[in-house]
Amino acid sequence: MSLGDGILFGVCAFAALVTIAVIGVAGYEIISGAVPAVSKLGVGFLTHTVWAPNFNKFGAGALIYATLVSSAMALVLAVPIGVAIGLFLSMMVGTRIRAVLGPLVELIAAVPSVILGFWGILVLSPFVHEHIEPWLNHALGFIPLFGSPQTTGSSLFTAGLILTIMVVPIVASLSRDLFLTVPLEMQDGAAALGATRWEVIRGVVLPTTAPGVIAASVLGLGRALGEAIAVTQVIGAGTAIHGSLFRTGDTLASRIAEQFPGESPLWKSSLFYLALILLAIGLTTNLFAQYIGRRFQVGGMAGV
Amino acid sequence: MSEQLFDPTAPLTPSGNLRRREFVGRLGVGACTAAAVLAVAILAVVIFTVFKRGASSLSLDFLIKAPPIFGGPGGGIAPELVGTIILVALATAIATPIGILTALYLTEFAGGRFARVVQSAIDLMQGLPSIIVGVLVFGLLVAGHSESGYAASIALAIIMLPLVTRASQEVIARVPINLREAADALGVNRWRTITGVVLPEARAGIVTGVILAVARAAGETAPLILLLGVFNQTQTSFNPFASGGMPNIPVEIFNLSEQADPDSFSRAWGAAFVLLAMILFANFLGRMILARSAKRTGR
Numbered sequence: 181m182s183l184g185d186g187i188l189f190g191v192c193a194f195a196a197l198v199t200i201a202v203i204g205v206a207g208y209e210i211i212s213g214a215v216p217a218v219s220k221l222g223v224g225f226l227t228h229t230v231w232a233p234n235f236n237k238f239g240a241g242a243l244i245y246a247t248l249v250s251s252a253m254a255l256v257l258a259v260p261i262g263v264a265i266g267l268f269l270s271m272m273v274g275t276r277i278r279a280v281l282g283p284l285v286e287l288i289a290a291v292p293s294v295i296l297g298f299w300g301i302l303v304l305s306p307f308v309h310e311h312i313e314p315w316l317n318h319a320l321g322f323i324p325l326f327g328s329p330q331t332t333g334s335s336l337f338t339a340g341l342i343l344t345i346m347v348v349p350i351v352a353s354l355s356r357d358l359f360l361t362v363p364l365e366m367q368d369g370a371a372a373l374g375a376t377r378w379e380v381i382r383g384v385v386l387p388t389t390a391p392g393v394i395a396a397s398v399l400g401l402g403r404a405l406g407e408a409i410a411v412t413q414v415i416g417a418g419t420a421i422h423g424s425l426f427r428t429g430d431t432l433a434s435r436i437a438e439q440f441p442g443e444s445p446l447w448k449s450s451l452f453y454l455a456l457i458l459l460a461i462g463l464t465t466n467l468f469a470q471y472i473g474r475r476f477q478v479g480g481m482a483g484v
Numbered sequence: 485m486s487e488q489l490f491d492p493t494a495p496l497t498p499s500g501n502l503r504r505r506e507f508v509g510r511l512g513v514g515a516c517t518a519a520a521v522l523a524v525a526i527l528a529v530v531i532f533t534v535f536k537r538g539a540s541s542l543s544l545d546f547l548i549k550a551p552p553i554f555g556g557p558g559g560g561i562a563p564e565l566v567g568t569i570i571l572v573a574l575a576t577a578i579a580t581p582i583g584i585l586t587a588l589y590l591t592e593f594a595g596g597r598f599a600r601v602v603q604s605a606i607d608l609m610q611g612l613p614s615i616i617v618g619v620l621v622f623g624l625l626v627a628g629h630s631e632s633g634y635a636a637s638i639a640l641a642i643i644m645l646p647l648v649t650r651a652s653q654e655v656i657a658r659v660p661i662n663l664r665e666a667a668d669a670l671g672v673n674r675w676r677t678i679t680g681v682v683l684p685e686a687r688a689g690i691v692t693g694v695i696l697a698v699a700r701a702a703g704e705t706a707p708l709i710l711l712l713g714v715f716n717q718t719q720t721s722f723n724p725f726a727s728g729g730m731p732n733i734p735v736e737i738f739n740l741s742e743q744a745d746p747d748s749f750s751r752a753w754g755a756a757f758v759l760l761a762m763i764l765f766a767n768f769l770g771r772m773i774l775a776r777s778a779k780r781t782g783r
Binding site: 182184185187188189191192193194195196198199200202203205206209210212213260261264265267268269271272281283284285287288290291292293294295296297298299301302303345348349352376377378379381382399402405406407408409413433436437440441451452455458459462463465466467469470 | 505506508509510511512513515516517518519520522523524526527529530531533534581582583585586588589590592593598601602604605606607608609611612613614615616617618619620622623624627642645649673674675676678679699700702703704705706709710734737738741742749752753756759760763764767771
């Protein structure tokens, strides 16, 4: 090994160490910032629903509820749409159309969340308030989720729609790449037995790629859970838990974005506690997706 | 047993079960097409709205002037534009070398457990919510000090790093093995092979990765809200290391969007126009560089 080789190896290894150090420091900073709140408020913080800085009361229950509801709504809408787009791009069009449409779908993920959120405030949210909410309430009002519309369109529902727009390109692009890896022999075999194109998809393509589709959905979920800005703009900064999707709320990430760094030590530490919860959720979803990805050979996605 | 006879005069259209199956198939294909159309339509609506509403507040003054000191209509976003360019440039200068070197480590020197740990760290970093990056940099650099631009640049660099690394990794791994073998056969050192053959061969892909990461960082808002939330929007700041806030476009759009008055909104649409145009251009540029190099090398 020459001197040049040694130097290059050293520099590269140092860069790799920096990467690991960043993750380590992230964990350390957030945990040490959260320690005062964790020791004072304990695990009850997770279920306590009152967040009243003026009375020095902090609980994340309502925030966790809104985070889960808005992300679940985004996932319920975005996974079928994303998988359908993935199928369309991989199975139903030629390479030329795929080369144009694929990047366009990925471009949705390139729109900054602050612009999507601003568009959400002024365009999507009035539209949802005037058209979609009354209609859903009229048709499905017997389900508590679809209560009566409020005075504005700022709601969990609008936040869920914005998150859907953010998750769809992730699921679509990952699942397109997955579907393209299904061996043509298997598809042709099914077609030779008389299966229609849709039956080939249902019987061969989807079953062989199901683990990868789950991994893609989990990555999308991670994105939805952690999104702060666009959600802050359209969710209405509500404080209470409401059964109806048309009421306001606040997620873990949006509460941090609104109030960080807080005005009292406990307030600030509670916000770090929220970040810690978010970090734990983020690590879990990511490691889960990585685990599935490694086991079933799912490729990564550049740019998102 | 009744035998069904083939009627040669019957029209050759599917009936019964086959008809139902083909109908279901057409329904499925139709639903997938509709989903793709919907996605492209939403992209078109967002871009169209931003460009249409932003265009009315756009002018040369909007790009080169500061807003009026006492509020009101008129003025521009020059301080924010300068701030965003400086913040992103500094972040790029930090993230690009570290990202490329980490990618080299993973593709050229890796093997064993440590490489797997590094790869996991890159994946985790990519999955880190950007608001968390803001909280961690705040805890590391800002807590106890005043806010300043470089902390925000470091946060943006943390967001760019995994994007640069993964893009570089992919193209470096795709450099043909016979190029390396040719260098080996000539007795070239490892490091000369890497700097003289592998990196030039992968250059287009790496440049594209960096450009896409820049586009991502330019619009990133969450960490900047925590790290540079307060600034004087009439004062251009050129030094990211000076203490005090640094105006930037994403936070300005966010602040204006919360103000709910028409002047603020029209300023926000204008700023959104400028930001989105830059990001779309960067995406277009990145893909074009990649496509041209793919055509040249035939890979």
